[in-house]
Amino acid sequence: MKQTPNNTDEAALLVITVLHNWNLQNQRLESLLEQLSDEDLARETAPGRNTGNWLLGHLTAVSDGLLPLLGLRDKLYPWLQHIFIDNSDKSGLKFPPTSDLREFRKKVNETLTDYFNVMQPQDWLSRHQAVCEEDFLHEPHRNKIGMLINRTAHLAYHLGQLIYLKK
Amino acid sequence: MKQTPNNTDEAALLVITVLHNWNLQNQRLESLLEQLSDEDLARETAPGRNTGNWLLGHLTAVSDGLLPLLGLRDKLYPWLQHIFIDNSDKSGLKFPPTSDLREFRKKVNETLTDYFNVMQPQDWLSRHQAVCEEDFLHEPHRNKIGMLINRTAHLAYHLGQLIYLKK
Numbered sequence: 001m002k003q004t005p006n007n008t009d010e011a012a013l014l015v016i017t018v019l020h021n022w023n024l025q026n027q028r029l030e031s032l033l034e035q036l037s038d039e040d041l042a043r044e045t046a047p048g049r050n051t052g053n054w055l056l057g058h059l060t061a062v063s064d065g066l067l068p069l070l071g072l073r074d075k076l077y078p079w080l081q082h083i084f085i086d087n088s089d090k091s092g093l094k095f096p097p098t099s100d101l102r103e104f105r106k107k108v109n110e111t112l113t114d115y116f117n118v119m120q121p122q123d124w125l126s127r128h129q130a131v132c133e134e135d136f137l138h139e140p141h142r143n144k145i146g147m148l149i150n151r152t153a154h155l156a157y158h159l160g161q162l163i164y165l166k167k
Numbered sequence: 168m169k170q171t172p173n174n175t176d177e178a179a180l181l182v183i184t185v186l187h188n189w190n191l192q193n194q195r196l197e198s199l200l201e202q203l204s205d206e207d208l209a210r211e212t213a214p215g216r217n218t219g220n221w222l223l224g225h226l227t228a229v230s231d232g233l234l235p236l237l238g239l240r241d242k243l244y245p246w247l248q249h250i251f252i253d254n255s256d257k258s259g260l261k262f263p264p265t266s267d268l269r270e271f272r273k274k275v276n277e278t279l280t281d282y283f284n285v286m287q288p289q290d291w292l293s294r295h296q297a298v299c300e301e302d303f304l305h306e307p308h309r310n311k312i313g314m315l316i317n318r319t320a321h322l323a324y325h326l327g328q329l330i331y332l333k334k
Contacts, residue, residue: 010178010292017313018185025320046213046331125177141184149188149316153323160327164213 011121018124018145018152019116025155026109029059029162033105036165038098045161052165053098054089055158060105061085063112066151069129070144072115077104124148178288185291185312185319186283192322193276196226196329200272203332205265212328219332220265221256222325227272228252230279233318236295237311239282244271291315 033041033056041052050058061080067073075081083093095101124145127136136142200208200223208219217225228247234240242248250260262268291312294303303309 010288011181013292013307013310014178014181014185014312017308017310018181018316020308020313021316021320024317046216049213049331121177125180140180141187143180143184145181146184146187149185149319150191152316153188153192153319156320156323157327160324161331164216164328 011125015121015124015145018149022148022152022155025152025159029105029155029159032159032162032166033102036162040165041098043165045164050089050161052162053095053101054084055162056098056101056105057084057095059155059158060101060108062151062154063105064108066112066147067108067115069147070115071129073111076108076111080104119144178292182288182291182312185316189315189319189322192319192326196272196322196326199326199329199333200269203329207332208265210332212331217256217328219329220262220268221251222329223265223268223272224251224262226322226325227268227275229318229321230272231275233279233314234275234282236297236314237282238296240278243275243278247271286311 036052041056044051045055057080060077061084064075064077064080065085067075083091083095087093096104125140125143127133127142128144128147130147131139131142203219208223211218212222224247227244228251231242231244231247232252234242250258250262254260263271292307292310294300294309295311295314297314298306298309
């Protein structure tokens, strides 16, 4: 029995496989957030380390940044960048309420999913907006799906820290 | 200027992109391990959580498991499974010395890389050994590249914890 699809389907299947893991990591984050109270998220993940609130804001800001990087649309919450990417947890900057952060994350994810549902394999293989055309010629792995794979690992990395908020 | 490769190259490029991120996460782990002493690795990543040694053994055992799962060869260190996958950090089981764990990780990674260097895109799209042929027909994303994407996220997840050993 033939185990692999024909050539024309291969790229589409690979894209589905990458998207499957992106969705899986996001589902794990969502499930963890449902188990954590706002008080849990206010705590540090380990002594002296990032709080749950900062990591939630950070992951949301990074996902929001995918919208322009993938050439889809402007960010939904551009002001999150200053608090949660350009500055650290201990910056002294005022964070939005946890309930807002939870809401922002959901909205960003829904927006990304709506776009991802209509993107084609060749869209995913085109360059993202953080690499110029000339560099892309020599580094074709710096494409949109590569950006999503990178962000999936980034999400998993911080998920490994957020899990420490569970008692 | 055309930004995407022709159709026949698409699957190959996607595989390269996934392998690029697998290598990136492994390089990050390697770089972190070079910065951590054996004493650092003996500590818990957070109070009451997994030690560096257990996580190093766990990641090595899981990577070693890729060899049979991807249909490449038997595990190099099958006994690691009992200590670092089937049992937890606080099991009371005796761990191998940290210097051995460091060596095992290197050897497993080198072995995987040797195989990955000669695998073709259609190899990566075939089913892995943890899914039966019937299930694979309905779930074609349960292929070898999907397994590697999953293990890349798993590595990133624990890397986010190991980083807490840095002072």
